[in-house]
Amino acid sequence: MHPSVLPASVSLYDARPFFEKALQYGVQHGIIDQPKLDAICADAPKGMVQIARYFGNEFLRPDLEKAKDRIVNLVSLYLESASGGDLRQAAESLQDHSFLSRSKGGSDLLKALLALPENTVFDTHPGAVDASGPPKGLAEWSLKSFADYQAELARRTPLHQEKGAALWLADQLGLDAEELEEAHTHAEAVIRTALLVLATRRTAWPDWVAFEKTVAALRKKYRPDSAETLAIVIPANLPPEFAAVVQALQQSVVADLPRILDSSLPARRLFAKDSDHHHPPLLGRYFWLEDMASEMDHHDRAISRAWDKATGGNCDDGSLLTLFVCVAAGAAPKTLLTEKGAAALVRNIQKAGAKPGFEPELARQYILDHAPVQYQEAYVQLWADFVDEAQAALQSDSAFAQQDALALLRRECNVKL
Numbered sequence: 001m002h003p004s005v006l007p008a009s010v011s012l013y014d015a016r017p018f019f020e021k022a023l024q025y026g027v028q029h030g031i032i033d034q035p036k037l038d039a040i041c042a043d044a045p046k047g048m049v050q051i052a053r054y055f056g057n058e059f060l061r062p063d064l065e066k067a068k069d070r071i072v073n074l075v076s077l078y079l080e081s082a083s084g085g086d087l088r089q090a091a092e093s094l095q096d097h098s099f100l101s102r103s104k105g106g107s108d109l110l111k112a113l114l115a116l117p118e119n120t121v122f123d124t125h126p127g128a129v130d131a132s133g134p135p136k137g138l139a140e141w142s143l144k145s146f147a148d149y150q151a152e153l154a155r156r157t158p159l160h161q162e163k164g165a166a167l168w169l170a171d172q173l174g175l176d177a178e179e180l181e182e183a184h185t186h187a188e189a190v191i192r193t194a195l196l197v198l199a200t201r202r203t204a205w206p207d208w209v210a211f212e213k214t215v216a217a218l219r220k221k222y223r224p225d226s227a228e229t230l231a232i233v234i235p236a237n238l239p240p241e242f243a244a245v246v247q248a249l250q251q252s253v254v255a256d257l258p259r260i261l262d263s264s265l266p267a268r269r270l271f272a273k274d275s276d277h278h279h280p281p282l283l284g285r286y287f288w289l290e291d292m293a294s295e296m297d298h299h300d301r302a303i304s305r306a307w308d309k310a311t312g313g314n315c316d317d318g319s320l321l322t323l324f325v326c327v328a329a330g331a332a333p334k335t336l337l338t339e340k341g342a343a344a345l346v347r348n349i350q351k352a353g354a355k356p357g358f359e360p361e362l363a364r365q366y367i368l369d370h371a372p373v374q375y376q377e378a379y380v381q382l383w384a385d386f387v388d389e390a391q392a393a394l395q396s397d398s399a400f401a402q403q404d405a406l407a408l409l410r411r412e413c414n415v416k417l
Helices: 007-014 018-028 032-057 061-083 087-096 097-115 146-171 177-183 187-199 209-222 239-261 267-271 298-313 318-327 339-350 360-370 373-394 403-410
Strands: none
Touching: 018 061, 018 087, 032 061, 032 087, 032 097, 032 209, 061 087, 061 097, 061 146, 087 097, 087 318, 146 177, 146 187, 146 239, 187 209, 187 239, 209 267, 209 318, 267 373, 298 360, 318 360, 318 373, 318 403, 339 403, 360 373, 373 403
């Protein structure tokens, strides 16, 4: 049999520890010499005592017996991992390096494995660890097979990459690891949300209100009858080691899009509450920061929600002034007027004896009753400045009163031409 084929066949069908197989192969093929065998025989007992002390008591026979199994297992683990199962390479490694260094190599592999996450949850309290003792799980893993090690490494590596990708994407939107840990969220939800948010060109991680607005904006732009389709794109500067896990979750976002863009189901019901069997919920698949409004008392939260509803989420000066003018004129509150609607509003304001006509105090009181507390002062000032400039034109009875008032509304408010 060709020498290059022999190691693989021996490795596959020989149940002895890989260290023993490599040692025998090295002796039979003249790779490992007598001085090296003598050194291994001298080092092994020292290593066993060290391991017995590390995991238990070097003076107890059962601990020493386990230490013997552990040191052989650790050396086997390192040799099989480093050589890819090639007995010649493993034998050369034993000849060229000390036995204890191969044992340490196996221990380092297991410590690196155990440092990888067991799941994708961001947790502030992963469990207390005694820094002076062995890492949690090392005692158990130091007696497991190479196949077990490979399987666990294959399971944990994508989890590690997902958490790394989530941290990188969160950082792009101004969110750090501490905030993710405090939220006790998981990497998949962070990655999905980041891809959705980045697709809308937003630059900050959303709270619930912003997330809900994002969904509403997407539903408005990408209607079922629209020719446009929302592209979920992976950032061009994403580190290559995260590409595979992000691509997999990119596909899951694409698969969620029909539900996300379905305006028949309220966003809160789709993402944050149980749904019916026709619309499986996306609960837990996406992550937003806790809304700052949740820190306000119940009354303030109700005001905030009502204000969002009244303004349609628009907070630009033109939208607000349009709303305030409507209220001051006793009309239905709107943030956008048609040309026809603006003309009707002006006629109502300027009609002789009309009530309220134009009453600025109604709008000021509306702000105090409905606007979030933190914005009231600014909105009252915005309105007062507008009234100072506009009241005379709005309530004029000159020949050109209507044209002047309409020109004012076109300039200061939202009037759709």
